[in-house]
Amino acid sequence: MGITQILFWFLSIAAIFSALMVISSKNPVHSVLWLIVTFFSISGHYIVLNAQFLAIVNVIVYAGAIMVLFLFVIMLMNLNKESEPQKHKWLRIAGAVAGGCLLLVFVAALKDTDIKHQQALVNTGNIGLIKNLGKELFTTYVVPFEISSILFLSAMVGAVVIGKKE
Amino acid sequence: MPINYYIFLSLALFCIGIVGVLTRRNAIIIFMCIELMLNAVNLLLVAFSKMHHNVALLAGDAATTAGTDGQLFVFFIMVVAAAEVSVGLAIIVMMYRNIHSVDVNFLNRLKH
Numbered sequence: 065m066g067i068t069q070i071l072f073w074f075l076s077i078a079a080i081f082s083a084l085m086v087i088s089s090k091n092p093v094h095s096v097l098w099l100i101v102t103f104f105s106i107s108g109h110y111i112v113l114n115a116q117f118l119a120i121v122n123v124i125v126y127a128g129a130i131m132v133l134f135l136f137v138i139m140l141m142n143l144n145k146e147s148e149p150q151k152h153k154w155l156r157i158a159g160a161v162a163g164g165c166l167l168l169v170f171v172a173a174l175k176d177t178d179i180k181h182q183q184a185l186v187n188t189g190n191i192g193l194i195k196n197l198g199k200e201l202f203t204t205y206v207v208p209f210e211i212s213s214i215l216f217l218s219a220m221v222g223a224v225v226i227g228k229k230e
Numbered sequence: 231m232p233i234n235y236y237i238f239l240s241l242a243l244f245c246i247g248i249v250g251v252l253t254r255r256n257a258i259i260i261f262m263c264i265e266l267m268l269n270a271v272n273l274l275l276v277a278f279s280k281m282h283h284n285v286a287l288l289a290g291d292a293a294t295t296a297g298t299d300g301q302l303f304v305f306f307i308m309v310v311a312a313a314e315v316s317v318g319l320a321i322i323v324m325m326y327r328n329i330h331s332v333d334v335n336f337l338n339r340l341k342h
Contacts, residue, residue, distance in 0.1 A: 072231055076239050083243055083266055087250035092258055099262050102243075106269050112231075115276050118304055122272075125308050130265070130315050137319050138258060141326050149255040149333040159252030167245040174237055182233045184277045185284040191298050192276075200298045201305070212309045219313035223320040 068186050071112050079105040092143045096134050103127045113184065115192030236277035243270035257322050257332045261315075268311050272304045 082101040089095045103126045110119035151159075190196060201209055243266060250263030279300025286296035322332060329336050 068231070072235065076235075079239070080242055080246070083246040086262060086266065087246060087254065087259070092256060095259055095262060099266065102266065103269065106273055109273055110276060113276055113280050115280070115301055118272075118276060118301055121305065121308060122269075125312055126265070126269070130312060133315060133319055134258065134262065137323060140323070141332065143256070143258070143332065149331070149335070151253060151255050156253045160249050162252060163245045163249030166248060167241060170241045170245070171238065174241070175234075179233055179281070182281050183284055184231050184233050184236055184280040185287070186231050186280070189280060189283050189287070189297075191279070191283050191295055192301055196295060196298060197301060197305070200295070201302060205302055205306075208306060212306060215310070215313050219316050223316045226317065226320040226324055 068112060071108070072186075075105045075108040075112065079109070092138050093135070096131055096138060099134075100127050100131050103131070110192075112186055113192065114187060114189055117192060117194045117197050233277060233281045236274060240270045240274035240277075243267075243273070255333050255335055257325065257334050260334065261318055261322070265311065265315070268307060272307055275300045275304050275307075 079102055082098045082105065085098040086095050086102065089098060103122060107119045107122045107127070110116070110122060247263045247267035247270065250266065251260050254260055254263070279297035281297075282300065283294065283297035286294040325337070326332055
């Protein structure tokens with residue numbers, strides 16, 4: 065068992081455990097902090113897969129910008145454990161059973177696929193480096209790139225218009 | 231790593247996100263579970279891109295760039311997710327200002 069396997073299992077267990085803590089924490093601030101742990105372990109998976117650009121972008125955009133936004137909104141609303149709305153016990157059990165059934169169906173459908181003997185290349189391969197991705201982004205995908213800037217502009221205008229007091 | 235492991239890891243994260251959406255009533259937590267599902271899909275896309283690259287390498291093409299598309303799709307998913315979060319949190323703040331709660335059960339009758 066090499067260092068790659070050990071890293072894979074460690075990061076997988078960390079990701080799944082912290083994702084479970086996200087949905088089971090009573091306090092919304094704890095949920096946000098556990099979600100940051102999940103994002104860091106997914107970034108670790110990207111590094112294991114040698115997708116370094118995506119690992120850095122994931123840390124900067126998700127763990128940096130988006131989660132800070134979530135934390136600010138939660139602190140602005142002064143949410144805590146006492147004001148946290150709870151669903152009825154049977155509804156929660158029904159939701160967990162429904163999600164578990166979906167997982168069961170997916171696993172049953174995908175465990176005997178043709179691609180199960182394929183390997184994902186770890187530690188090597190330079191397609192995830194910024195040189196290759198940047199070249200592709202600014203040649204083949206330059207139109208979607210520019211359109212996404214318009215999307216950002218409209219999202220910014222929309223957020224300001226919605227958030228403005230009457 | 232076998233691609234199977236990545237498929238099952240992503241499925242587990244995706245289903246945890248779905249369970250979170252189904253079992254919580256706080257709008258912000260539901261939103262965070264949607265982010266979790268997006269990240270599960272991103273992880274699967276990166277794993278498949280590396281698998282595709284491996285297949286092209288095994289076919290004998292040493293200078294191949296197969297699999298770059300998958301990682302660029304992940305980049306665009308992150309772009310869209312960032313825009314979605316900014317608008318969604320603005321909507322949640324507006325909802326809190328109007329009904330002084332983030333409980334989604336107060337939004338069940340499409341008026342006021």
